[in-house]
Structures are given as C-alpha cells and as structure tokens.
Amino acid sequence: MSLTANSIPAAEQSEARFGRPIFDDPSARALRRVGVLDVGSNSVRLVVFDGAARSPAYFYNEKIMCGLGRGLSETGRLNPEGRARALKAIARFQLLAQSMGTGPLTTAATAAVREAEDGLEFRDEVARETGVKIWIIDGEEEARLSAQGVLLGWPGSYGLVCDIGGSSMELAEIAGGRVGKRVTSPLGPLKLSDVKGGKKGRKAHIKNVLEGLANRLGPQEDRLFLVGGSWRAIARIDMERRGYALHVLHEYRMTARSVRATAEYIAQSDLDELRGRCGVSSARMALVPLAIEVLKEVVKTFRPRDIAISSYGIREGMLYEQMPQKLRDRDPLIEACRFAEVKDARLPGFGKTLYQFLYPLFKGASADRKRLIKAACLLHDVSWRAHPDYRAETCFDLATRANLGGISHQERVFLGLALLHRYRNSRQGTRFEEMYDLLPEKAQNEAEVVGKALRFAAMLWLEKDHEIGEIRYFPKKKHLELFLTKEALPLFGEVAEARLNSLASALGAQAQVRIKKTPKP
Structure with a gap:
C-alpha cells in the first residue's frame, strides 16, 4: 500500500x-471571541468563546449567583436583591467583554425575567445603565437553544434534551441534527420550593406536570441529555458516590439505577459536608434536593435508554445559532x-x-x-x-x-x-x-x-x-x-x-x- x-x-x-x-474560513473567523450573556432565574453568566469555532474553547467563563427568580411565585416580581446583583453583574460583564473585543454581547433572559411583572422594566433598566440589550425568550425558544447547544457537542444525536434552570424546566427532542418538539414547565427548583404540601405535595405536582409533558411529546426512549447547573451538581455527587476517576462532567453517563442510588445518598448525607467534597456552591447545593426529586420522576416517566450530562446548553446554543450549516x-x-x-x-x-x-x-x-x-x-x-x-x-x-x-x-x-x-x-x-x-x-x-x-x-x-x-x-x-x-x-x-x-x-x-x-x- x-x-x-x-x-x-x-x-x-x-x-x-x-x-x-474550517477555522480559516471567513464565516468561522467571524465567530472568534464571541461573548454570550445568560440571564437566568438563579444565575447570570458570561461566556466568551474563542479558538476553533466548531469546537470553541472557553476564553472566559464567570457566573454570579443572583437569584432573580427567588420568591417570584409569591410576589410576581423579580427578587429585589437579586435584581440589584444582576444589574451589577451585567455592568461588570459588559466592561469585561469590551476589553476582550467581543463586540456586542448576545444576551438572553429566561423564565424569571419573562414571567415577572417587572421583567420588561428590568430589561429597559439594563439597556439604560449598561448598554446591553436583553433578548427575553419564551420557554420553547429556551428549549430550542439548549437543544442546539447539545448538538454543538453531539452532532447528529438522537434523544430528549432536559434543561433545568431556577424557575423552569424545558424539554426538546433532537434527531438527525435537528430540534423537534419543544415544551416548557414550571419545574425549576426555585418554583418548587413554593409548592404547598411538603415533599408529598411536590411529588404529586411534579408527576402531574410530567404526565402532561409526556402526553405532548410522546414516547422518548433514546438518550436523555441533562443540561443545567443543578443536573451537573447531581452528576458531581454521583461521581463522588461511585468513586469515579475522571472528573469531567461533559459526556458523563448515568443510569436510572444510579439516579435512584444518588437520591438516597443525598437524602442520607449532610449537605454542607457533601458540597465540600464535591465542590458545589452553597447556593447550588440548596437546590439539589429539589432537583433530584424532579430527575427521579423524569427518568421514571420517559424511561431513557441511558443518561448523559451535557456541559453545553443555552449559551453554546446561542453560538450554534450563528454558525453556517457547513460549519455545523x-x-x-x-x-x-x-x-x-x-x-x-x-x-x-x-x-x-x-x-x-x-x-x-x-x-x-x-x-x-x-x-x-x-x-x-x-x-x-x-x-x-x-x-x-x-x-x-x-x-x-x-x-x-x-x-x-x-x-x-x-x-x-x-x-x-x-x-x-x-x-x-x-x-x-x-x-x-x-x-x-x-x-x-x-x-x-x-x-x-x-x-x-x-x-x-x-x-x-x-x-x-x-x-x-x-x-x-x-x-x-x-x-x-x-x-x-x-x-x-x-x-x-x-x-x-x-x-x-x-x-x-x-x-x-x-x-x-x-x-x-x-x-x-
């Protein structure tokens, strides 16, 4: 030969x-040093992408836990302290992005801002004070962008993307490199904390909501892709429980049995001691017991063939949105x-x-x-x-x-x-x-x-x-x-x-x- x-x-x-x-192509060069700002119900995060556009590196990545959606179910308004923290965070991120030469930030706000009475007021305040223009997206659009983020890491994948935030949880089908049906729900941990009836009441609420989502989506027996900070925290805990050697969250695999075992492990553990071992923040750890209740029911409802953690989500989806098809x-x-x-x-x-x-x-x-x-x-x-x-x-x-x-x-x-x-x-x-x-x-x-x-x-x-x-x-x-x-x-x-x-x-x-x-x- x-x-x-x-x-x-x-x-x-x-x-x-x-x-x-491909990174020498003009369409790819245009995606160098791209800044994306995610204004979520629980956190505000800036990510600046660089490197090979199709597989970008994180040139800069910073998150500030603001809790914009805390108490939203009771007041109908953004948390005042969280709103002030978010405004300061966005002002900081805007200056950082300017110094890094990202150009205008691509900025999206999710459940808390879209549902709050003062969401539009907050959007206008941010624009006035910082110059950042926020794109307030609905639940189905959030699901689509999260699913596109998964496609950035898994081209041509088949399955169900499940993205949990502070105030909502989205589901989206992916098949053959495209996003299919999409639904949204109020199953974010911040909202679940306001459900009456304690753990029993939450379980009935979660089951009822998921049954409705399953009826709309139909059978989903391929891979379940988990997107969101609460899922990643649960994966870290699962790794610690198993003594897993490779501490990389992206593409980490779980099973229905391991989800149940980790739920028991969390219930029996001292959360402060557990978060220290797993490197989870106190703000995130406070949401984990609620998130694991949702995950158990999601797995029970959809019965996926396996479960994969995705570190790519809505922010990567916003980058994917800007890619020409030949780059995708x-x-x-x-x-x-x-x-x-x-x-x-x-x-x-x-x-x-x-x-x-x-x-x-x-x-x-x-x-x-x-x-x-x-x-x-x-x-x-x-x-x-x-x-x-x-x-x-x-x-x-x-x-x-x-x-x-x-x-x-x-x-x-x-x-x-x-x-x-x-x-x-x-x-x-x-x-x-x-x-x-x-x-x-x-x-x-x-x-x-x-x-x-x-x-x-x-x-x-x-x-x-x-x-x-x-x-x-x-x-x-x-x-x-x-x-x-x-x-x-x-x-x-x-x-x-x-x-x-x-x-x-x-x-x-x-x-x-x-x-x-x-x-x-």
Whole structure:
C-alpha cells in the first residue's frame, strides 16, 4: 500500500477530516471571541468563546449567583436583591467583554425575567445603565437553544434534551441534527420550593406536570441529555458516590439505577459536608434536593435508554445559532485538534502526513476508531514545550481533561493513552492509572499500538506532505514491513529502529526494513 494520499480511500481523505481548516474560513473567523450573556432565574453568566469555532474553547467563563427568580411565585416580581446583583453583574460583564473585543454581547433572559411583572422594566433598566440589550425568550425558544447547544457537542444525536434552570424546566427532542418538539414547565427548583404540601405535595405536582409533558411529546426512549447547573451538581455527587476517576462532567453517563442510588445518598448525607467534597456552591447545593426529586420522576416517566450530562446548553446554543450549516456539519473533535496543531505543533500539517503513513496499520479499524487515530496524529506534537520528563503525562492530561466536544469518556482515555505512549513505552507508574480501567484491556492495548506507531513515525520527520515511505502490515502473518525512501533512510537510526521494534512487539509481529524503489521515468 503506497504512502501517498491515494493509498487512503476517498472517504478517509474527506474535506471534513483533513481538508482545509474550517477555522480559516471567513464565516468561522467571524465567530472568534464571541461573548454570550445568560440571564437566568438563579444565575447570570458570561461566556466568551474563542479558538476553533466548531469546537470553541472557553476564553472566559464567570457566573454570579443572583437569584432573580427567588420568591417570584409569591410576589410576581423579580427578587429585589437579586435584581440589584444582576444589574451589577451585567455592568461588570459588559466592561469585561469590551476589553476582550467581543463586540456586542448576545444576551438572553429566561423564565424569571419573562414571567415577572417587572421583567420588561428590568430589561429597559439594563439597556439604560449598561448598554446591553436583553433578548427575553419564551420557554420553547429556551428549549430550542439548549437543544442546539447539545448538538454543538453531539452532532447528529438522537434523544430528549432536559434543561433545568431556577424557575423552569424545558424539554426538546433532537434527531438527525435537528430540534423537534419543544415544551416548557414550571419545574425549576426555585418554583418548587413554593409548592404547598411538603415533599408529598411536590411529588404529586411534579408527576402531574410530567404526565402532561409526556402526553405532548410522546414516547422518548433514546438518550436523555441533562443540561443545567443543578443536573451537573447531581452528576458531581454521583461521581463522588461511585468513586469515579475522571472528573469531567461533559459526556458523563448515568443510569436510572444510579439516579435512584444518588437520591438516597443525598437524602442520607449532610449537605454542607457533601458540597465540600464535591465542590458545589452553597447556593447550588440548596437546590439539589429539589432537583433530584424532579430527575427521579423524569427518568421514571420517559424511561431513557441511558443518561448523559451535557456541559453545553443555552449559551453554546446561542453560538450554534450563528454558525453556517457547513460549519455545523464539521466534526468538533477533529476541528479542535486541527486548531491545536496549527497553534502549538512544531510542524503544523505533519499530522496528516502521519495519518497517511500509519493508515495501513489501522485500515481494518472501525470509523470511530480511525477518528480517534486521526485526532492522535493531529495532537501528537502539541505538548512539545512540556519538560521531557512530563510530556507523557501532559499529553494524557490534555486529552482527558481538555474542553473537547464529540468525545466520550472512554474515547478520552483511549486518546490519552495513545498520546501517553507517544512519549513512553510503559503506561504503568503514572498518577492516572485509576483512569485506565474506564477502558477495556483490549482497547488499552490498541491505544498502545497507536501511541507506539506515533512514537516511531515521529522519528521520520520531514516536511509536511513529503513522502516518507510506506508501511505494509499483514496481521494474519504477524509481519510488518517498512519501506523507506532513499531520502528518509538516513533518519532510520538506532533509536528509530528500537521504536519500530517496540511497535512490532505491541502488534505481536516481526519487523523488516527495506528501501523503497524509485519508479523508472
């Protein structure tokens, strides 16, 4: 198999994978340094996005707990103290955004402001005092934007998005990259605290509301995506209860059984002590006992096949709203890795050459596995500035904890192990060993092969798009052949030979090196 682009099937060379970086497109450049302001019932948050537009990094992220919706059910008005805090927060965020060069903030206000008697008055006061123009959205629009935020992280997903705020809870269907039916409800914890009849009264109220929502939405047996601070706090507690090793909330999975177990765990725990262990704020922790009552009933009502936590929601949905379709269609993981390579690698573009060179080793792999191998090729050199003694751990840390969309926890560990083996032969003796068990042993060994392939191929460093040679792999015969061009042959020194043998050993194969013949003119 030749080591040129023609050796890889057309689908493997697609523009969406290794074509011109989309972040160089004018439509994507327009989405750099975008500021989004979310004026919620419980908090006001500023997020400034930057980096690869399809998989943006959080350039700045600050939240202030204001409690605008506290007491709204009784008074019909925004909480006076919360209103004053929110105005100060927005004034601060506006100045920060100006200093960061975001342009006008995209600002949305949700349940509390839209329902309060003085909501419009507050909107006008904010505009007068700060210059920020607030877009007051209704419940269905809030559901749509939250669902679009989920699509930013999970392109093409199917399921039900459940976004809980302080005063409301929204549900939205997603299927094939589009948002379907949407509903809103008064099941936010701040409103539930005003329901009469104690826990028994709340349970009857929650059940009655959800039955109505289920009748409108119909069966929902795919994945349940949980969006919102209260759900994330519950996920943190679930992680702590389980002793889960990877403390990344996005893509964390739960089951109906774990929701019930965590509800019992919360009920039996001292909340102050629990919030300290889990890193949850006191204001958020006060809402958790009410939120878990809602979650138990949501799971019981809709019976999803599994449950996933989404760190992406309405703010990411407002960014997604501004994306052209060709940008939405891109793979968020590959786009983020391309951006990282261009920004941090010593030879940007060499990742594509590496993938083409190593493709024969993995031609039988699944499309999902090839996608991770591509990501590893793009990231193989972005941590070169780290001290040599810590590069392996730095790479693992980057892959498992970085802000990446479109990647599960198991895939994070696979990518992390591949990059770790890019810099060291053994994965034992690191501070990350407890995370390895999130991945089956077979997959751990496959990641080792990828890493050792990168470790070897990185020794044959020529210009990007330059032909190194070719690899032929015969898995049934356990035979690995390396054909080097005359130009690349001097690069094959003792260290490169040792790394080739290490790769062959990981494959359980024997390696042979040959000089590639130059075709006669």
